[in-house]
Amino acid sequence: MELQWSYTISVIPTLLKGLKMTMLIAVLGILLGFAIGLLVGLARSGKNKIIYRIAGVYVAIIRGTPLMVQALYLYFAIPMMLDFELPALSAGIIAIGLNSGAYISEIVRGAIQSIDIGQHEAGECLGLSKFQIMTSIILPQALKIMLPSLCNQFIISVKDTSLLTVIGVAEMTHQATQAVSSTFRTVEIYTALALMYFILNTILSFLLSKLERRMK
Amino acid sequence: MSEAIVKVENLSKAFGELEVLRDINMEVKEGEVISVIGPSGSGKSTFLRCINLLETPNSGTITYEGNIVTEKGYDRRKLHREIGMVFQRFNLFPHKSVIDNIMLAPRKLKLGAKEELREQAMELLAKVGLESKADEMPGNLSGGQQQRVAIARALAMKPKVLLFDEPTSALDPELVGEVLKVMQNLAEDGMTMIVVTHEMGFAREVSDHVIFMEGGYIVEEGKPKDVFAAPRNERTKKFLASVL
Numbered sequence: 001m002e003l004q005w006s007y008t009i010s011v012i013p014t015l016l017k018g019l020k021m022t023m024l025i026a027v028l029g030i031l032l033g034f035a036i037g038l039l040v041g042l043a044r045s046g047k048n049k050i051i052y053r054i055a056g057v058y059v060a061i062i063r064g065t066p067l068m069v070q071a072l073y074l075y076f077a078i079p080m081m082l083d084f085e086l087p088a089l090s091a092g093i094i095a096i097g098l099n100s101g102a103y104i105s106e107i108v109r110g111a112i113q114s115i116d117i118g119q120h121e122a123g124e125c126l127g128l129s130k131f132q133i134m135t136s137i138i139l140p141q142a143l144k145i146m147l148p149s150l151c152n153q154f155i156i157s158v159k160d161t162s163l164l165t166v167i168g169v170a171e172m173t174h175q176a177t178q179a180v181s182s183t184f185r186t187v188e189i190y191t192a193l194a195l196m197y198f199i200l201n202t203i204l205s206f207l208l209s210k211l212e213r214r215m216k
Numbered sequence: 217m218s219e220a221i222v223k224v225e226n227l228s229k230a231f232g233e234l235e236v237l238r239d240i241n242m243e244v245k246e247g248e249v250i251s252v253i254g255p256s257g258s259g260k261s262t263f264l265r266c267i268n269l270l271e272t273p274n275s276g277t278i279t280y281e282g283n284i285v286t287e288k289g290y291d292r293r294k295l296h297r298e299i300g301m302v303f304q305r306f307n308l309f310p311h312k313s314v315i316d317n318i319m320l321a322p323r324k325l326k327l328g329a330k331e332e333l334r335e336q337a338m339e340l341l342a343k344v345g346l347e348s349k350a351d352e353m354p355g356n357l358s359g360g361q362q363q364r365v366a367i368a369r370a371l372a373m374k375p376k377v378l379l380f381d382e383p384t385s386a387l388d389p390e391l392v393g394e395v396l397k398v399m400q401n402l403a404e405d406g407m408t409m410i411v412v413t414h415e416m417g418f419a420r421e422v423s424d425h426v427i428f429m430e431g432g433y434i435v436e437e438g439k440p441k442d443v444f445a446a447p448r449n450e451r452t453k454k455f456l457a458s459v460l
Contacts, residue, residue: 116307118303118305118307119307119309121270121301121303121307122301122303122307122308122309123321124270124296125268125270125296125299125300125301125370126296126297126300126320126321126369126370126373127293127294127296127297127321127325127373128293128321128324128325129293132324136320136324137309137320140311141309141310141311144311
């Protein structure tokens with residue numbers, strides 16, 4: 001079979017359409033994941049045993065099952081059981097959010113636990129409430145520690161969006177697969193796809209490392 | 217004699233099997249400076265940390281201004297607002313400038329308008345001799361300067377009692393003097409202070425009352441001139457001989 005590399009170029013506009021969707025899901029997903037991760041991480045650092053257990057079960061379930069299965073379950077199984085419809089895009093964002101949230105919660109927990117206990121005691125001895133100690137003393141310091149790991153998790157989530165092709169979200173991998181099935185230019189198009197991800201993540205890595213340096 | 221502001225009765229504390237404090241009794245009157253001395257591991261710091269409930273005693277009572285603080289339902293935050301603490305390792309907030317370290321708690325607890333609190337913080341910095349460092353980050357200061365900021369931070373809450381947990385033990389020897397000087401000024405201003413210290417000079421010159429602890433017990437206490445010049449207990453004698 002003769003390769004025609006012009007297809008690699010001509011598929012790019014289609015992939016860019018998918019890229020928008022990929023970024024939309026990744027950004028909204030990671031924001032949701034950060035919110036979940038923060039709450040779960042705090043629950044896992046706190047003293048309430050029941051909340052700690054519940055948070056632990058969530059983390060165990062997410063870590064113990066593949067993202068693709070989570071997406072399938074969220075998009076097909078849960079709506080069927082509860083008799084409602086969930087748009088593929090929403091299911092995709094929630095899947096990325098729930099998935100990254102579990103990993104982010106461990107990042108949050110680790111960062112909070114790495115802050116010297118003396119910081120907590122100093123706040124307590126000044127008469128601050130637990131909430132005030134957390135928001136104005138512990139978290140600002142913990143965020144700095146978390147940042148590199150959070151950036152890393154963001155890149156992972158960008159790549160993870162490709163798995164959402166199984167629920168038919170029109171992200172970049174889905175667009176490429178569609179293009180392949182209508183042209184049979186497998187090598188040319190998947191090469192373009194791989195290059196797109198590579199370039200995207202290289203740019204993101206660069207931007208994120210710049211952000212990290214600015215935060216120091 | 218006036219009523220005691222802090223009163224400790226039959227206080228005991230254990231960490232698991234390890235008994236750290238045994239049947240401690242003590243009282244502090246307003247304006248009094250008490251030094252707690254003794255070898256490492258004698259329970260001095262734990263004793264201090266029990267007074268403001270950073271550690272929960274196993275038994276005994278602690279009374280502050282006539283209220284039993286070790287009882288369930290006592291408002292710990294009220295206690296913390298009125299009894300300040302200075303730590304061995306300063307525990308300044310590294311992400312906040314010096315002035316923001318001092319203003320953080322008064323701001324969060326809405327003790328005044330921002331400008332007013334800033335003015336007050338600058339006055340406190342002047343008191344500890346560090347007005348010029350207001351906008352520095354704590355990491356850029358020497359240990360002695362950091363500890364003086366920590367004292368100013370505690371004073372910003374206008375505490376009625378100030379606890380010092382080995383405030384000079386983490387300092388290079390040449391920086392100890394500047395911190396002790398600030399503490400001495402506070403004592404002269406009439407601040408009620410309980411100071412756990414290894415600085416025998418401070419204990420002897422500045423305090424009104426010295427407590428010697430060993431093995432979780434108060435072994436001997438009294439006026440500094442008596443305890444230092446004529447210790448009655450053998451263990452006090454031994455300890456003083458080893459440090460003086």
